[in-house]
Amino acid sequence: MTTAVFATRPTPAGPFTAVVDADGYVLASGWTASVDDLLPLIHDSLAPDEVTEGDLGPVGEALDRYLGGDLTAIDDVPVRQRSGPYREHAWEVLRTVPAGAPVTYTGYAGKTGRPAAVRAAAGACAHNAAALFVPCHRVLRTDGSLGGFRWGLPVKRWLLDHEAG
Numbered sequence: 708m709t710t711a712v713f714a715t716r717p718t719p720a721g722p723f724t725a726v727v728d729a730d731g732y733v734l735a736s737g738w739t740a741s742v743d744d745l746l747p748l749i750h751d752s753l754a755p756d757e758v759t760e761g762d763l764g765p766v767g768e769a770l771d772r773y774l775g776g777d778l779t780a781i782d783d784v785p786v787r788q789r790s791g792p793y794r795e796h797a798w799e800v801l802r803t804v805p806a807g808a809p810v811t812y813t814g815y816a817g818k819t820g821r822p823a824a825v826r827a828a829a830g831a832c833a834h835n836a837a838a839l840f841v842p843c844h845r846v847l848r849t850d851g852s853l854g855g856f857r858w859g860l861p862v863k864r865w866l867l868d869h870e871a872g
Contacts, residue, residue, distance in 0.1 A: 711755035713742040714763045718774055720865040723839070726758060727766050732787040735836040738858035748836035750789035766840075773839075778806035778870055786837045793824070797831035798841050806870040809845045812854065833857070839866075 711734060715724040718738070725736035726745050734753055735745035742758060749755075763770070765784070772780035788798055797819045804810055810818065816828035832843035838858060844866045848854045856863035 708757065709755045710757045710759065712761035712763065713745070713758055714760060714767060715740050715742075716763075716767065716770060718770075719869075720862045723770065725763055725766055725770070726755075727763050728753070728755060728787065730785075731765060732785045733766055733837045733840050734787055736840060737838040738862045745836070750836075752789050753787055770839075781840050781842075784840045786840050788836055788841070790831075790834065793819070793821070793827055794831045794834065796820075797828055798835060798837075801831065801835070801841050801843060801845070804842060804845045806842070806845070807872060809847050809867060811847055811849045813849055815846050829854075842866075845870075 709729065711726050711728045713724060713726045715722050721738045722740040723736065724739050724742055724745060726734045726742060726749065728734055735748045737745060739745065746758065769780045769784045788795065800819050812825050812829050816822050816825045819828055821827065832846050833855065835841050835843045844856060844863045846854065853860050853863050
């Protein structure tokens with residue numbers, strides 16, 4: 708039987724909830740007050756049998772440091788997501804995009820090693836279950852506009868402004 712813990716924290720962009728497995732890995736996270744919004748995002752092979760409210764431990768500490776201005780605090784938070792090989796690689800690449808230096812979808816596709824795979828790169832962003840820790844908010848349209856974000860464009864704008872200092 709696998710278990711996970713979740714907690715909701717207030718942020719300037721709204722309530723943020725994370726689901727963390729027993730090993731301390733983020734399984735899902737986003738700007739919602741309901742864990743029920745996050746559980747369907749977790750790949751079936753990683754889905755916990757039981758989820759209880761509790762302390763996020765180091766994940767919560769990293770979130771607090773990030774919100775307090777330490778923009779690199781989230782960089783080493785462990786994350787578990789499953790999908791196909793390209794998408795999993797694209798998520799790893801996304802974690803290398805530094806705060807304050809957003810990239811375009813085209814630039815992101817290039818960073819994955821497949822410059823023509825712009826739609827696939829965008830799909831990796833759209834299917835990212837671990838918002839913030841896998842920073843899909845750091846990817847913009849070629850014209851500099853925000854594009855999409857599962858948790859809403861006002862949240863994406865807040866994150867980019869926070870990271871721009």
